[in-house]
Amino acid sequence: MVKDLSVNLCGVQLRNPVVPASGTFGFGVELSDIMDLNVLGGISLKGTTREARYGNPLPRIAECTAGMINSVGLQNPGIDVLVGEKVPALRKIFGGAVIANISGFSLEEYTECCSKAAACDGVDIVEVNVSCPNVHNGGMAFGTQASSAAGVTSAVRKVCNKPLFIKLSPNVTDIVEIARACEDAGADGITLVNTMLGMRIDIRRRQPVIANRMGGFSGRAIFPVALRMVYQVAHACRIPVMGCGGVADAEGVVEMMMAGATAVQVGAENLRNPMVCPEIVERLPHLMDELGIDTLKSIIGTV
Amino acid sequence: MEKRKFNIKSNKVTAKNTYCLELTALEPGYKFSGEFVDIELEGFYLRRPISVCDAWEGGITLLYKVVGDGTRALSRMPSGSVLDVLTGLGNGFDAAACRKSALLVGGGLGAAPLYRFCKELCSKGREVTVILGFNSADEIVLEKEFRALTDKVSVSTADGSAGVKGFVTDAVRLLAPQYDYYYTCGPLVMMKALHTMLEGSGEYSLEERMGCGAGFCYGCSCQTLTGTKRICKDGPVFKKEELLW
Numbered sequence: 001m002v003k004d005l006s007v008n009l010c011g012v013q014l015r016n017p018v019v020p021a022s023g024t025f026g027f028g029v030e031l032s033d034i035m036d037l038n039v040l041g042g043i044s045l046k047g048t049t050r051e052a053r054y055g056n057p058l059p060r061i062a063e064c065t066a067g068m069i070n071s072v073g074l075q076n077p078g079i080d081v082l083v084g085e086k087v088p089a090l091r092k093i094f095g096g097a098v099i100a101n102i103s104g105f106s107l108e109e110y111t112e113c114c115s116k117a118a119a120c121d122g123v124d125i126v127e128v129n130v131s132c133p134n135v136h137n138g139g140m141a142f143g144t145q146a147s148s149a150a151g152v153t154s155a156v157r158k159v160c161n162k163p164l165f166i167k168l169s170p171n172v173t174d175i176v177e178i179a180r181a182c183e184d185a186g187a188d189g190i191t192l193v194n195t196m197l198g199m200r201i202d203i204r205r206r207q208p209v210i211a212n213r214m215g216g217f218s219g220r221a222i223f224p225v226a227l228r229m230v231y232q233v234a235h236a237c238r239i240p241v242m243g244c245g246g247v248a249d250a251e252g253v254v255e256m257m258m259a260g261a262t263a264v265q266v267g268a269e270n271l272r273n274p275m276v277c278p279e280i281v282e283r284l285p286h287l288m289d290e291l292g293i294d295t296l297k298s299i300i301g302t303v
Numbered sequence: 304m305e306k307r308k309f310n311i312k313s314n315k316v317t318a319k320n321t322y323c324l325e326l327t328a329l330e331p332g333y334k335f336s337g338e339f340v341d342i343e344l345e346g347f348y349l350r351r352p353i354s355v356c357d358a359w360e361g362g363i364t365l366l367y368k369v370v371g372d373g374t375r376a377l378s379r380m381p382s383g384s385v386l387d388v389l390t391g392l393g394n395g396f397d398a399a400a401c402r403k404s405a406l407l408v409g410g411g412l413g414a415a416p417l418y419r420f421c422k423e424l425c426s427k428g429r430e431v432t433v434i435l436g437f438n439s440a441d442e443i444v445l446e447k448e449f450r451a452l453t454d455k456v457s458v459s460t461a462d463g464s465a466g467v468k469g470f471v472t473d474a475v476r477l478l479a480p481q482y483d484y485y486y487t488c489g490p491l492v493m494m495k496a497l498h499t500m501l502e503g504s505g506e507y508s509l510e511e512r513m514g515c516g517a518g519f520c521y522g523c524s525c526q527t528l529t530g531t532k533r534i535c536k537d538g539p540v541f542k543k544e545e546l547l548w
Contacts, residue, residue, distance in 0.1 A: 023520065023521075024515075024519070026518065026519035026521070030517070030518050030536075031519060033304060034304055034306065046521070054524070054526055054531055055521065055524065058511055058512070058523065058524075058525060059511060059523075060512070060514075060522045060523070060524075061349070061512045061513060061514045061522040061523070062512070063347065063373075065348070066348060067348055068348055068349055068514065070520070070522055072522055072524075075521045075524055075531065209512075219348055220348075268348075270515070270519070270520075271349065271514045271515040271522075272343065272348060272349065272350065273306075273343070273387075274517060275306055
């Protein structure tokens with residue numbers, strides 16, 4: 001029997017739930033020479049701010065056991081280049097869901113960027129990053145408290161007529177409280193989780209490996225933590241969840257969906273294996289067959 | 304970029320802590336001198352980016368130093384092992400920038416990406432002077448191979464155990480080589496010193512801790528006079544006029 005991999009995210013139909021996560025897939029076009037992007041359910045684009053940003057000093061990358069730390073620091077060309085160049089370029093070759101990922105250092109910046117992203121024809125979903133741990137006085141402050149996360153949500157809700165996802169930080173005491181606050185403030189969905197704050201030290205140089213000292217830890221090692229938070233939030237909120245964190249194979253996608261995710265983002269694994277998303281999409285029907293699943297969306301939140 | 308399986312043909316010590324790795328594949332996906340590959344190693348999360356030293360029909364040669372657990376694991380892989388490799392990464396050196404005579408300066412394993420390029424320049428009839436610098440005699444690589452390509456090869460060692468005693472900058476002063484364009488790869492301090500002392504223009508091959516190695520994670524971006532560049536994708540080779548030191 002033909003397997004149905006499609007899922008629906010707030011009215012946006014995805015041919016499958018596999019979405020490369022923001023920051024791990026550029027603006028999509030960069031990967032078009034090695035894969036047909038159209039096998040993907042969607043693409044979450046690199047996080048974008050009002051002005052162009054260089055980001056943090058080098059080195060920005062540290063390897064860890066089953067994961068990595070990055071402190072790229074939201075390098076991006078700015079919202080006007082995103083909507084004027086990056087999205088149109090991707091749209092020429094990609095028919096799946098385009099998710100614009102927005103960051104900001106003030107409510108005004110969030111609202112300006114979200115309003116431009118929402119007004120862009122090629123954008124299907126706006127995902128607001130209130131959790132990037134890399135930027136001083138930046139997203140972290142908004143995402144670590146329910147009141148400020150709700151404040152960003154209600155501010156951008158007013159200017160965003162497209163499905164609005166809030167991407168949350170896992171570096172909090174009570175993820176459910178924050179997710180509920182975002183839901184109450186008008187979010188259409190929740191993406192979780194962003195990276196966990198981490199650090200490595202080069203014991204020979206007696207210095208942090210990355211120039212910014214700390215950075216976002218991601219990769220396979222964070223999967224159980226991410227899965228737990230997806231499970232908690234999906235069962236506490238009525239709005240859909242995009243699960244993200246340490247997903248590396250089709251089994252991880254199914255596990256995230258059973259925990260409650262409607263779509264599943266693949267992040268750091270793209271850096272190890274740029275072909276991992278198409279490989280997961282290819283493997284999913286076989287795995288569904290092994291597990292006796294005909295319609296993938298039927299397993300969402302079944303655990 | 305291509306993702307390919309390569310077979311290890313040989314993986315042998317060639318100098319102190321330094322290995323020569325010969326890899327074969329039906330289509331190595333190699334395009335330009337100065338490119339690099341990114342190798343997946345079992346048990347390590349990120350790939351290891353390594354410059355291509357030489358390329359031939361059906362294979363490539365890499366030189367690498369054991370500097371940590373990942374390269375140590377690579378050094379223990381026997382012939383016949385299969386490696387998952389991203390190949391054809393980076394931009395490579397621009398041979399057309401040199402009209403008549405070139406100066407190549409390599410520090411340590413910075414000699415490696417210059418080797419295939421030296422072959423390319425020689426085959427185009429360019430006169431090539433090669434200056435290689437190492438810490439000590441037991442770390443010297445590729446001297447014989449470069450001498451087979453050109454008569455003008457100078458080796459220096461910091462401890463004076465072989466060749467000119469001192470750094471490549473001392474060898475440059477001593478030789479006063481003639482060139483209309485230079486190309487260099489090596490430690491950042493060496494390249495900074497060359498940047499100040501060498502007349503005319505040239506190209507520099509940089510290295511950095513990388514995430515994806517293929518231009519989509521922005522983990523190795525540097526600022527240049529011509530904007531932000533990804534070392535893995537827009538580089539690793541940059542023109543003198545672009546670099547901010």
